[in-house]
Amino acid sequence: MDFYDIIIVGGGAAGFFTAINAAENNPDLKILILERGKEVLTKVRVSGGGRCNVTHAEFIPAELVKKYPRGEKELRGPFHKFMTGDTIAWFEERGIELKTEEDGRMFPVTDSSQTIIDCFTRECKRLNIKVQTGHSLKNFKRSDDLWVLETNSGSFQARNLMLATGSNTKIWNLLEKMGHSIVPAVPSLFTFNIKDERIKDLAGIASDAEVKILNENLESSGPLLITHWGMSGPAILKLSAWGARELNELNYNFKIGINWLPGYSEMEILEVLKEMKFSNSKQLVAKRAQLDLPKRLWQSIVSASKIKPDSKWADLNKEQLIQLSQQLTSAVFEVKGKSTFKEEFVTAGGIDLKEVDFKTFESKLHKNLYFAGEILDIDAITGGFNFQNAWTDGFLAAKAMS
Numbered sequence: 059m060d061f062y063d064i065i066i067v068g069g070g071a072a073g074f075f076t077a078i079n080a081a082e083n084n085p086d087l088k089i090l091i092l093e094r095g096k097e098v099l100t101k102v103r104v105s106g107g108g109r110c111n112v113t114h115a116e117f118i119p120a121e122l123v124k125k126y127p128r129g130e131k132e133l134r135g136p137f138h139k140f141m142t143g144d145t146i147a148w149f150e151e152r153g154i155e156l157k158t159e160e161d162g163r164m165f166p167v168t169d170s171s172q173t174i175i176d177c178f179t180r181e182c183k184r185l186n187i188k189v190q191t192g193h194s195l196k197n198f199k200r201s202d203d204l205w206v207l208e209t210n211s212g213s214f215q216a217r218n219l220m221l222a223t224g225s226n227t228k229i230w231n232l233l234e235k236m237g238h239s240i241v242p243a244v245p246s247l248f249t250f251n252i253k254d255e256r257i258k259d260l261a262g263i264a265s266d267a268e269v270k271i272l273n274e275n276l277e278s279s280g281p282l283l284i285t286h287w288g289m290s291g292p293a294i295l296k297l298s299a300w301g302a303r304e305l306n307e308l309n310y311n312f313k314i315g316i317n318w319l320p321g322y323s324e325m326e327i328l329e330v331l332k333e334m335k336f337s338n339s340k341q342l343v344a345k346r347a348q349l350d351l352p353k354r355l356w357q358s359i360v361s362a363s364k365i366k367p368d369s370k371w372a373d374l375n376k377e378q379l380i381q382l383s384q385q386l387t388s389a390v391f392e393v394k395g396k397s398t399f400k401e402e403f404v405t406a407g408g409i410d411l412k413e414v415d416f417k418t419f420e421s422k423l424h425k426n427l428y429f430a431g432e433i434l435d436i437d438a439i440t441g442g443f444n445f446q447n448a449w450t451d452g453f454l455a456a457k458a459m460s
Contacts, residue, residue, distance in 0.1 A: 061215045062090045062188075064459050065207060067195050067229070068222035069093025071102050072431030072448035074178040076220055079456035081185035087460060089187045090216075092209060094194040099175045101224075105445070106163070110171035113145045113449070114442040115162045125443045127246070127300045128406055129436030132416050133447065140453040145446060152177050161292075163442050195229065200424065218459040220428040222452070225405040229433065233409065237423050241435040243407030244306040248298045250314070251395035252288035256362045256385075260284045263352050268317040269293045272390070276301040279320050284355075287397055292440065298396070299439045302406040310396045317387045318359070319349055328383040335379065339372035349386070359385045404444060408435040418458035419451050428455040 064080055066073045069091055077089050091098070105111055116122045119137035123130045146156055146164070154177050156164045166173040182189055193209040198219065200206075205219040223229045230240045263284045270277035276297055283291030297314075298305065305312065319327060327349075334348065344367050347356035361367075363381040365374065374382075409429060413422050421427040430451035438444045 059206075059213045059215050060090075061088070061204075063087040063216070064089045064218045064220065065205070065214055065216035066091045066220045066222055067207070068220075068224065068226075068431070068433075069095070069098030069189065069191065070222060070224060070431065070448075071099065071445060072452045073220070073222040074099065074182065075449055076222065076428075076430055076452035076456045076459075077187045078178065078181045078185060079453050080460040081187055083456060083460035085185065089185075090214065091182070091187065091189045092193040092195065092207075092214075093189070093191045096191055098189060098191065099178060102174055102178075103171050105171060106165060106442075108171055109165045109169045110174045111163050111165060111440075111442040111445065112149065112156055112174065113142050113164045113446045115142065115158045115164055117142050122443075122446070125441070126436060126438045126447070127302065129411065129434070129438075129447065132411050132414075133436070133450070136416055136419075136450045136454055140450045142446060144453070145449050148449070149174075149177070152181065161441070195223075195232070197232065203426075205426065218426045218428065220430060220455060220459070221433055222430045222448075224432040225408065226433070230408065238413055238421070239410035241407045241410055243405040244302050245396065245398070245404075246299050246302045246406040246437045247295050247404040247440055248396040248398055249285065249290035250288045250294055250298075250393045251310075251397060252391050252393055254391055256358050256389070256391075257284050257289070260354055260358060261286045263355050264291060265318060265352055265355055266320055267293055268320045269297055270315050271297065271301060271305075272313040272315055274301065274304055274312070276304065282316070288393070289391075295440045299404075299406075299437065302437075305396075310393065312393050314391050314393060316389045316391060318351060318355070318389070319386055322387060324383050324387045327387050328379060331374075331379045331383055335371045335374055339370065341371055342367075343369050343371055343374065359389075362389075404437050405432065406435070406437050408433050411435055417454070419455040420458060426459075428459060430455050 066077050077091050123134050155167045157167045158164050193211050196208045198207045205216045207214045225243050234240050264281050267282040268279045278293050278296040280292040282293040343365055344357050344360045347353040363385045419428050431448045
């Protein structure tokens with residue numbers, strides 16, 4: 059039975075980052091990464107549309123933690139020890155330069171996730187970290203201060219064991235048998251399925267909006283993207299993350315209210331429209347977009363307000379102006395179902411955070427058992443935040459294990 063100082067189960071971002079940092083801290087350590095699939099780092103490959111959204115340009119821990127619907131309180135301490143600036147420096151030290159986009163997301167300048175994958179595999183080779191694929195963990199137990207692991211392809215012993223297996227229910231079940239509490243997993247980042255004549259032919263249009271879920275204390279704002287199946291974009295994805303459990307309980311059938319003019323109330327816009335009726339009196343209402351809205355979206359809103367295509371501003375009556383102000387600031391849409399956000403699947407759920415020491419990411423129940431990434435009940439909104447959690451977890455766990 060092969061012996062290792064550290065065995066990491068899970069060949070993803072958190073696992074590789076942990077192994078590399080542990081080996082850097084102590085080159086004499088014998089480290090093994092076990093991956094159940096045929097390839098490693100598959101989620102890194104598809105993240106950010108194949109570009110790998112490495113982190114987010116937020117450098118204040120108190121602000122960064124606000125991006126985590128689950129884990130906000132627990133990550134405050136860890137982020138003071140390793141966060142965005144440290145991540146940027148870590149990759150730069152290894153020849154990987156990152157760039158910041160307008161929305162704060164950070165990618166390698168190559169715009170290719172292969173850059174990150176090559177960095178990790180190159181570092182593992184340099185540091186003599188062993189990587190084995192095709193090893194699905196069947197069981198593990200404590201024996202004479204060592205961890206004994208059984209996979210479908212062999213048996214191993216380790217002084218330290220890290221589980222970085224993401225939302226793998228099989229591993230969660232094994233942990234439950236060992237006394238850990240598992241918070242049931244539900245989808246976190248997803249888009250809303252909506253069939254509505256008002257957005258039927260508007261796929262691809264994006265506009266800032268305020269979105270709230272009716273009868274729930276959930277709302278968000280930001281860019282909203284209309285798709286062929288409904289609505290997506292940061293405003294929707296933030297809602298899906300913060301409302302993951304509530305929306306699951308509603309079986310993803312609920313109503314949302316949309317304000318296409320963030321910051322303005324229905325009454326304020328009604329007054330603006332009354333002014334437009336006089337200043338644009340001879341113009342066709344639908345012909346020219348108003349209030350900085352995309353033209354096709356404006357035309358759809360005008361049509362939904364029972365205003366005919368040949369109507370001029372001067373023709374509008376009081377009822378039509380009220381309808382238009384309502385469609386602009388409090389349009390109601392019915393959501394029926396959800397769709398996974400691109401190829402990325404994030405869940406809310408995992409190991410109960412009360413059972414983890416967040417100074418080291420070690421289990422409070424079992425000595426020398428560590429966790430990193432989505433195996434924990436931690437998840438974030440989209441934008442590089444889930445990866446930043448993986449880097450922070452891995453860095454601190456590596457320090458503890460080495």
